[in-house]
Amino acid sequence: MKLRRKKAGLPLDDRLAALAEAADLAEGRLGHPLVERARAVVSRAGTRSGLSVAHTAVALAGATGSGKSSLFNALAGTPLADVGVTRPMTSQAQAALWDAGGAGPLLDWLDVPRRHSVDGRDLSGLILLDLPDHDSIELTHRLEVDRLVAVVDLLVWVLDPQKYADAAVHERYLRPLSRHRDVMLVVLNQIDRLPRPAVDRCLSDLRSLLAADGLSGVRVVGASAVTGEGLPELREALSILVSRRTAWASRLAADAAAAATALAGSDEAPPEAAALDEADEPLVDALEEAAAVPLVVEAVAKAHRHRAVAATGWPVTRWLRRLRPDPLRRLHIGGVARTPGRTSVPAATAIQRSQVDTAIREVGAEAARGMPEPWAAAVRHAARSHVGELGDQIDMAVAWTSLGASRRPRWWRVVGVLQWLVFAVLVAGAAWLLALFAVAALMLPAPPTPKEGDVPWPTALLVGGAVAGVIVALVCRLVAWLGSRRRARRAARALRVSIADVARRLVIAPVNEELDRYRRFADRVRIARSR
Numbered sequence: 001m002k003l004r005r006k007k008a009g010l011p012l013d014d015r016l017a018a019l020a021e022a023a024d025l026a027e028g029r030l031g032h033p034l035v036e037r038a039r040a041v042v043s044r045a046g047t048r049s050g051l052s053v054a055h056t057a058v059a060l061a062g063a064t065g066s067g068k069s070s071l072f073n074a075l076a077g078t079p080l081a082d083v084g085v086t087r088p089m090t091s092q093a094q095a096a097l098w099d100a101g102g103a104g105p106l107l108d109w110l111d112v113p114r115r116h117s118v119d120g121r122d123l124s125g126l127i128l129l130d131l132p133d134h135d136s137i138e139l140t141h142r143l144e145v146d147r148l149v150a151v152v153d154l155l156v157w158v159l160d161p162q163k164y165a166d167a168a169v170h171e172r173y174l175r176p177l178s179r180h181r182d183v184m185l186v187v188l189n190q191i192d193r194l195p196r197p198a199v200d201r202c203l204s205d206l207r208s209l210l211a212a213d214g215l216s217g218v219r220v221v222g223a224s225a226v227t228g229e230g231l232p233e234l235r236e237a238l239s240i241l242v243s244r245r246t247a248w249a250s251r252l253a254a255d256a257a258a259a260a261t262a263l264a265g266s267d268e269a270p271p272e273a274a275a276l277d278e279a280d281e282p283l284v285d286a287l288e289e290a291a292a293v294p295l296v297v298e299a300v301a302k303a304h305r306h307r308a309v310a311a312t313g314w315p316v317t318r319w320l321r322r323l324r325p326d327p328l329r330r331l332h333i334g335g336v337a338r339t340p341g342r343t344s345v346p347a348a349t350a351i352q353r354s355q356v357d358t359a360i361r362e363v364g365a366e367a368a369r370g371m372p373e374p375w376a377a378a379v380r381h382a383a384r385s386h387v388g389e390l391g392d393q394i395d396m397a398v399a400w401t402s403l404g405a406s407r408r409p410r411w412w413r414v415v416g417v418l419q420w421l422v423f424a425v426l427v428a429g430a431a432w433l434l435a436l437f438a439v440a441a442l443m444l445p446a447p448p449t450p451k452e453g454d455v456p457w458p459t460a461l462l463v464g465g466a467v468a469g470v471i472v473a474l475v476c477r478l479v480a481w482l483g484s485r486r487r488a489r490r491a492a493r494a495l496r497v498s499i500a501d502v503a504r505r506l507v508i509a510p511v512n513e514e515l516d517r518y519r520r521f522a523d524r525v526r527i528a529r530s531r
Contacts, residue, residue, distance in 0.1 A: 010530050012249050012256075016045050018527035019256045025521040026263055029378050038259040044151065045252045051106040056242045057127045059093075059148055062158035063169060064133040067189040070225035071158055072096065072130040075235065076118050080130075093131050093148055099124040110151060122235065126242045135168055149173065153247040156185045156238075161194055164206050170213055178214030179261070180254040183247055185219050185237060186210065192224035260528035263521075265372050270522035283507060284500045286359040290348035291394040293495050300491040301484035308480030311408065312415040314469040315423045345398065348391070360384055360507055367511045375518050382514040386506035393506060397498035401491075409483065415476055422469045429461025 023038035062068035073079045076096040094114035097103055107115060112129060131148055132141035149155065157174065177184065188206055191199045203222050210218055219237055223230030241247050264270050288294070348356070364383030368376035436458060439446060450457045 010527060012045075012253050015253060015256050015528045015530065016042050018524040019260055022260060022263055022521050022524035022528060025517055025524065029374055029521075030263060034262050038263055041252070041255045041259045044255070047109060048151075048248055048252060051109055052102045053245060053248060055097075055099075055103045055106055055125050055127050056154055056245070056247045057106065057110060057129060057152045058154040058156060058238065058242070058247075059129045059131050059152040060156050060158055061131045061134060061145060061149060061173070062189075063135045063160070063163055063166065066133075066158045066160040066163070067225050068133075068158040069130055071187065071189055071223065072128065074225040074228065074231055075123075075128060075238075076116070077120070078116075078118070080116050093129050093144060096126075096128045096130075098126045098128075103127055110148065112148075122239050123242060125245065126238060134173065135166075153251045154183050154185070154238075154241060155180065156187060156234075158187045158189050159206065160190045161188065161198075161202050164188060164202065165209055170209065174210065174215060175213040177254075177258075179258045180251065181215050181218045183251045183254060184215065185221065185234070185241075186215075187230075187234060188220065188222045190224060190226075191222045191229065192227045257529045260525045264525045264529075270372065270518075270525060272519075272522075280359070280363050280503065280508060283356075283359040283363055283503050284496065286352070286355040287390070287394055287499045287503055288496065290352040290356050290391075291398050291495075291499060292345040292348075293398070293492070293499065295345060296398055296495065297488050297492045301488040304484040304487045305477070305480050307408070308412060308483070309473075309477060311412040312419060312473065312476040312480070314473045315419055316469070345395070356390065357387070360387060363507055363511065367515060371518065375514075375521075379511055379514045379518070382510040383507055385510050390502070390506055393502045394499055397502050398495060401494050401498040411479075415472065419469060419472060422465050422472065424465075425461050426465025426469065429458045429463075429465060432458035433462060 019038050020042045023035050023042070026035050026038075060068045060072050080094065080096055092114060093110075093112050094116065095107060095110075095112045096116050096118045097107075098118050098120050100115070100117050107127065110129075129148060129152060131145050132138075134142060134145045136142055136145075155177070157169070159169070163169075186206065188199075188203055191202075194202065199222055203220060207216075207220055210216065210220070221230050221234050221237065223234055225231075360383050361380070364380035367383065368379040371379060436446070436449065452460050
């Protein structure tokens with residue numbers, strides 16, 4: 001059945017759906033009793049909406065000697081309840097029904113077996129319950145009162161001039177029901193025992209007490225079951241409320257608002273929670289230090305220089321460079337990891353681990369700032385929920401990040417060819433000189449040797465080739481050093497992106513998920529509490 005709209009606010013079914021979702025979102029964050037209370041309200045609403053909405057269950061509740069049973073008889077027009085003064089006479093709730101047709105399932109749900117049919121068209125649809133005394137010495141009586149007060153559609157609190165200010169009724173019932181003012185009446189009974197000026201003072205004082213309980217505006221009726229004074233006004237008030245056939249929906253709306261307020265922890269609107277930035281700079285800095293990123297970046301620069309010398313150095317000494325280990329291969333980075341995703345970078349030190357832990361705590365604390373407990377605790381826990389995975393994940397990030405170290409600049413090939421050409425010139429000069437030496441050693445006629453000025457060509461080729469090779473190698477070393485700086489900067493940026501992605505997935509994302517959960521919870525609480 002579609003739940004009816006209460007006043008001009010949101011439909012009741014929307015508010016109940018919001019309360020149910022708020023309870024689900026609060027699971028594991030708030031206390032189990034609060035969550036179960038909210039779910040019980042939703043469950044009760046579903047049950048009550050499927051029962052008779054043409055009847056309104058009204059409970060007369062009060063303390064021992066307040067005259068509640070006398071008032072019950074007076075409204076019914078017949079002595080249905082036993083009346084006592086000094087001891088509880090009502091041990092079990094009983095009902096008076098005006099137009100009882102179809103009320104059976106509702107009374108079964110209320111678990112009220114004692115039922116009496118009453119005539120009276122002005123109160124057609126009314127189910128009036130006489131409850132046991134809320135201050136009874138019998139525990140079962142008090143439990144019966146608590147059970148029915150939680151489920152009836154309308155509450156009529158019957159107070160007397162002697163105990164209307166009793167803390168028991170105000171603190172245990174009236175104050176906690178401050179959101180139920182629309183489904184509550186208060187009757188100051190037995191005013192026939194007071195002079196008229198005293199009646200006015202008591203009524204004024206009672207209204208002040210109710211206002212202090214958060215029930216300002218609740219209708220207060222002065223009555224006497226003995227003289228009948230005030231009974232027409234009370235019957236008229238009940239007639240108006242019953243004829244509307246909406247008290248049940250108003251009660252459920254109040255229950256939903258009260259349960260949502262209990263979930264929120266206060267009457268104030270839940271504070272806003274802003275999402276974290278995707279990259280928290282201090283956290284990324286700490287993770288970079290723990291992952292030895294500066295060491296890896298320097299290794300990238302060294303590897304570039306090492307490979308550049310091996311590719312462009314003087315062929316006579318180039319082979320010596322190949323005897324040295326490649327800096328990146330020594331760290332098992334760049335596709336040479338011994339096992340997938342594992343490197344040989346040094347493990348994080350105790351100080352670095354402490355810095356990471358501090359950065360994570362600061363992320364959680366900043367995200368939780370201003371949030372109510374225990375939601376703030378849930379956010380802080382979310383920040384640390386994957387801390388055990390961080391070490392492996394940042395190591396994998398370093399291992400699989402494309403550092404560009406394997407890319408060989410084209411000029412290396414050009415210079416390498418040039419170096420071999422220069423070396424060929426050197427070898428040609430050396431061979432020519434060796435041939436001339438052999439001719440001289442055999443005392444054969446010396447062949448003509450061309451010269452460049454005073455320098456023979458064979459000598460020029462040998463010395464020129466050697467000098468040119470060394471110069472080219474030195475120039476290439478300088479260019480390689482400059483290139484290594486650029487490559488190191490690119491590697492640092494790439495590694496920072498990878499480390500920031502780890503921080504986002506394992507720290508920032510869980511925190512933002514928890515913040516989003518809280519934002520949805522706060523929004524559902526607002527809807528459930530709307531009027």
